[in-house]
Each structure stands twice: as structure tokens, then as C-alpha cells.
Amino acid sequence: MQTPPDRRSFLKTTTAAAAGAALTSTIAKTAHAAGSDEIRFVLVGCGGRGTGAAAQIFNSKGNVKLVAVADAFAKNAENAIKALSRGENKSKIDVPPERVFVGLDAYKAAIDVDADLVIIATPPGYKPQQFEYAVNKGRHIFMEKPVATDAVGVRRVLASVEESKKKNLMVAIGLQRRHEPQYMETIERIHGGAIGDVLSQQVYWNGGGIWYRNRNEGQTEMEFQTNNWYHFNWVCGDQICEQHIHNLDVGCWVKGMYPVECNGMGANSQRMGGDATKSQIFDHTFCEYTFPDGTKMFSQGRHLSGGWNHVGEFVQGTKGTADPSGEIFGENAWKFAGERLNGHQQEQHDLIEALMRGEIYNEGEYGAHSTFTAILGREACYSGKIVKWDELLETGRELAPGIDSFTMQSEVPASARPGENGMYPIPVPGKYSPFA
Template sequence: MENAQPSQSKLILPASSASRRTFLKGSSVLAGTALSTVAIPHVHAASDDTIRFAVIGCGGRGSGAADNIMKTKGNVKMVAVADAFESKAQYAVKRLASTHGDKVDVPEDQVFSGLDAYKQAIDVECDLVVIATPPGFKPQQFEYAVNKGRHIFMEKPVASDATGVKRVLKSVEDSKKKNLMVGIGLQRRHEPQYIETIQRIHDGAIGDVISQQVYWNGNGIWYRNREPGQTEMAFQTNNWYHFNWLSGDQICEQHIHNLDVGCWVKGSYPVECNGMGGHEQREAGDGSKSQIFDHTFCEYTFADGTKMFSQGRHLKGGWSHVGEFAQGTKGTADPSGRIFGENAWKYGGEKSRGNVNGHQQEQHDLIEALMRGETYNEGEYGAHSTFCAILGREACYSGKVIKWDELLEKGRELAPGIDDYTIDSVPPVVPGEDGKYPIPVPGQYSPFA
């Protein structure tokens, strides 16, 4: 598959010359003419132009996105929630209502729980769906929301394996035919310091980009102990970060942000990757409870032969750094706001560097576009940046040079049959007789089906 180019900036596409109310009422109906074989419900805003939204996944980012949406200038109302666990869904409604009052209008019968609860929440009359579940569950949830004609905000990463990425890309194409909004939680794309700096790089401020370094090195991540009476599926779903089929590992779940910036700077995606990594610190600590690596290092190669070097790490007491750096033929750059060399420059816009909350800004942009009756679609670069992280992970797991096109075509599926999972299902990985979960072994692991 030929590599797609990432979006260079937020793309705003006019929906029509009609009013915003007409747009919200008619966008999914008009989409039915493009995909006549898909059953499209009559999606509309309330008569007062309220943008009604449902939240799928009520953890930190789901509740956070809902909070951000309700802090915009839009006339918005949260009308349904869904989570794998009823207690989390109920708590999210209570907490958000205490802050936002009548912007939270979620009756008891619109609080849903279970692994298939996303269908019930999306079926509620709404205009926008927030999807903030573990990455392994997102492809089918995104597909369902697109089929229902909903506008969508989906957190990154959008999948945990090649199969999921391909499924998302197919749904992205369907969403474009329906003129649906698709926002993806790669919030740096909405931060003015990044937008302006990278535009200057594209305009030649550092010449040709010849190499980059990207980092997400931190101390570690949360771990949730097994609760009495939990099924194995419930334990893994609640502790999702530590299972590859759910999270995609640290390189997907966190480091994707930096990889996305590097590909945005370059204006393309890599054609291959080699990498190395391991599980050493976790093996000495919580290794029996976690599948994921605690360090990865990748060398990505672009079609023109230039490189992007990547570090991702969970290491207590080690060097912590999250950021990006680019070298060019005329200078160097920190894409978050600095250029060095003959065209030296520092970001100094209305908001000084670091003061723009990207999570909030991406929701301002999304809601304001819907209020104007416009859409933009970030789904394609969200899927490709996710796959860039998956490519790096599989290179580190296998210890081999992995080609982008080959992995996208033949990459292994981490959770076959995921659409039918319930909280009582047997998950795709289980502990062995020693109580430990399987860990990829470089040199032995195969990234292909």
C-alpha cells in the first residue's frame, strides 16, 4: 500500500451553505445517497441547536474530553455514557454533573455498561460521539458510529494492530462520503506553537529535513491490582495498558504523539523500521502482571533515506524527556516552538509556549466547526500515525527490519473475534502455569500472521 501523506494543518471542509441546524439534521441523511446500502438514522440536534453528545469510555480521557467539550462556547449537552464497568460510567456522570450542571442530561436508562454498551450509547439520539476506550476496542466502535452517521471525536491511538488500522481506514473513507466530522486526539496538531513552527519548517526555515529524534521517556505508568471476583477479561480490561492487544504498548499509547509530530515535520510516513527493546525492569518488578516492554528504540527510514530515531521508556530514576528535535541543511528545530540557525526564531504568539492546552483547543476547534456547519476529518493521519507506532513496536518485538507495506498487509491480528467479546469471555492472552503472561522475545517473535 502506498504511504499516505499526513495532513499539514487542520483541514476545514464546508459542509454546505445551509444553517448549522440544517447541517446537523441533514448530514447523515445526505450521506445515505453516497452509501445507499447502509441504514442511516435521522441524526439531528435539538430544536435549540444543542449539540448532543455521547461518551464511550469514561476513564481519564473520556471524562476529560467531555469536560473539555462542555467548556467550549457551544450549546452542548452530554446525553449518554457507556463503559465496560457500570461504576465508572455512573461516577463519570455524577462528577461531570457536579461541575457542569444541566449540560449533563444523562437519565439512568442512558448509562450503559459492558463491552457491547457502545452500541446502546451510540444509538441514543445524538450528534457527536466521543470514543475514548482502550485502543484495541476502537476500530469496531468507530465503524459502528460511522455507520450510524454520527460525528466522532476519537482518542489516539485508534487501534492496536494492523487489522484494526485497516478497519479504521475503511471507516474513514465511509465517514468522508457521509461528510462526518472526525477528530483524533493528537492534540499537538491543534497547538499554535506546533502549527506555526512546523509551517516554518515546511517553508524551508531549516532547509531539507535530514534527521529527527523523538522521545517519550518517563518514570512509569499506573497498575491496577486484580479485584476479588474479577473475570480474567474484566481484570485485563480494567488494567488495559499492560496488555498488548488492548493498548498496543507504550510506543502506541504515549509515544505516538512524538512519532506523529516527526511524520508531520517530514511530510510523509516511514517505509521501514528496525528497533530493539525489552522488559527488563518490569521482569524484576511487575513482570508477571504485564506484557509490555519498558524500553524501545527505533530507527525509522523514510523513502528518501532520511532517518527518525525514537526513544520510548518507562524507567524510574532515569532521564525523563518528552519532545522532538529536527536537523536540516540550514538549521535545527524544536517543533514545539524554536528554530536555530540562519533563520533563528522563537514562538511568541498570543499564547506563550506551553500555555495552550491542546486537549481543550482540539474541542474548541471541533465544536466551533460544527457550530458553523463545517467538518474536518483527521481520521487518515490518526490511523497512519497509529500504524507508525505499531510498525516500531513490531520491529522492537521481533528485532527485525519491518517494511510498512508488508506489515500493513500481513501484520498479525492481536484479538481475533473481538466484536463478540463480553466481560466473561476468555481474552486472547492468558497467564501460563507460572502465572506470567507471554512476553515477545526478540529474535523469536514474528510480526506476521
């Protein structure tokens, strides 16, 4: 095996190969030549998750510096810089006003800034074009899950993943359970036969609800929906995509494969008190996924105040059962005894330390496929029909045509346009079609 290059050579080589001589970053040409090991990064999406990811990068062992931010809203960018500048992290920020970018196209200016790494933590409907732009610019990338909201977006991400591999770029995806030792060791044991053949699984994300941001006077509809993004399918993908994806990803990881079809049920009956002038996403979904070998994964996703709350996974095998978060039951009973690390922090440790070692990994493909698993389930629930993976990926409907040219004055997509009564369209099982 060849010895990996040192980190200075690695960043220099990958940046140059990815972006071309005309776009090779200044850090690759000068800072590393001068002996600096600084990793410069930009943040696209300054909400809670983006700010959190940046803080966790600051907590890593790397010599890191935030050099630009971008958000759809100026207030979010301002709040992120303020929150990240507290204490000793202040020295890790170099974001003058001219490198604070605002608007739906602000990601381009931020990614254009001389940097090694881009953090993309925007609403998922906006991610495919942002990811594509970062890959085209030759940047290493951390992108939060989910990576898209429809089949068109997933195909676009998968195409960009292939480009990122050709350019030898780091692509990390925010499915943090993949970096938690309790999950890693348990699933390794399952793959080693600890519970025999996997027969079925149950995965859950049942919680009490989510935030809602009231409409402000003078807001355009696009501003309202972008600011209130969790409640609109084109920009959020529904609860099954935005949150439940974690558990679906674990189930597919356990199986080492993705489902070929899904049927499901669900509705919007209690969200926001049933007020369709505020939200269009379902408040509960139930899915039956079928894998290529015929085994099943049963999925519950729900937002219900006062109901049974549970987030987790459970696996049945021919020799026992397992909780993938750290326990096996049956003839090979075992319980994880190591330190249970915070996955959000650990994924940033792993990312920065790999860059420091001059190594890369690429999580883009499973990030896109796990996202599509959630989309497959959503479309099965929305339609009330059995939906096939291959057919949906090829011909699934596009929720936000023209998204690359959206501004805050643009009309929102037809899939989320309110009627004369102010009510947003909610998919009706039996009538809704998943296909273009």
C-alpha cells in the same frame, strides 16, 4: 467559493445523508426546525481521558449536552457522571439511568441514542469496531489516539474513514499537538524552508512509569485485563502506541510523509520489578525509522523510575535545527511568541466551533497512519528485525481475533493468555514474528 451552510442545516443534512431517512436524528428533524442549536453528544469510555474530553467539550463555546454514557464497568460510568455534574456543567447533562450503558458491547446502545456527536475514549484495542459502528450510524466522531493496536484494526479504521468521508462526517482524532499554535506555526516554517531540507529527527517519550490496578477477588481474566488495559498488548498496543504516538505523529507531520520501514530494539526488564505475572509490555524501545527519501527518525520510548525523563522532538536540517514545539535555531532563528494553548482543550474548541459553523474536517487518515507508525516500531522492537510498512499493513498479526463478540466471560486472546506459572507471554526479539 460557496458559502458554508448554517450549522442547523449542516447537522440536519449530514445526519440525514449519513444515517438515511429512517435513522435521521430527532434533533435534525425537530429541534433545529424549532430553532435550537444544541449539539447532543454521547461518551463511550468513561475513564480519565473520556471524562476529560467531555469536560473540555463543556468548556467550549457550543450549546452542548451530554445525553448518554457507556463503559465496560458501571463504576467508571457512575464516576464520570458525578465528576461532570459539578458546578454549572450540571445543566449540560441529561443522562437518566436508562441511558447509562455497561459492558463490552455497551457502546452500541450509547451510539444508538439520538445524538450528533460520539466521543470514543476507550482502550485502543476496542476502538476499530466502535468507530466503525459510529460511522455506520452516521455520527460525527471524536476518537482518542491511538485508534488500534494491530494492522487488522488499522485497516478496519481506514475503511471506516473512507465511509465517513462519503457521509460527510466530522472525524477528529486526539493527536492534540496538531491543534496547538506553537507546533502549527513552527512546522509551517519548517515546511517553508526555515531549516532547509530535513535530514534527521529525534523523538522522545521517556517517563517514569504508569499506573497498575491490582486483581480483585472474583474477577475474570477478561475483566482484569480490560481494567488493567495498559499492561496488555492486544488492548493497549504498548507504550510506543499509547503515549509515544504523539511524538511519532509530530515527526511524520514534519516530514509530510510516513516511514517505509523500521528496525528497533527493546525489552521488558524492569517494569513491575520484572514481574511477568503483572505486565507483558516492554519498558523501553528504540527505533530507527526510514522515510521514502532515505532520511531517518530516531525514537526513544521508556518507562524507568529514576532515569532521564524527556518528552519532545528535535529536527536537523541543512540550514538549521528546530524544536517543533516552538523554536528554530540557525540562520533563520525564531521563537514562538504567541499564547501556548492547552491542546486537549483546543482540539475540542476547534471541533465544536467547526460544527457550529457548519463545517467539517476529517483527521481519521493521519490518525490511523500515525497509529500504524507506532505499531510498525513496536513490531520491529518485538522481533528485532527490519519490518516494512507495506508488508506489515497487509499481513501483520491480529492481536485479538473475535474481539467483536467479547464479553467479560470470554477467554482473553492467546497473545495475552497467562501460562501455568501465571506469567504472561512477553515477546522475545529474534523469535517473535510480526506477521500472521
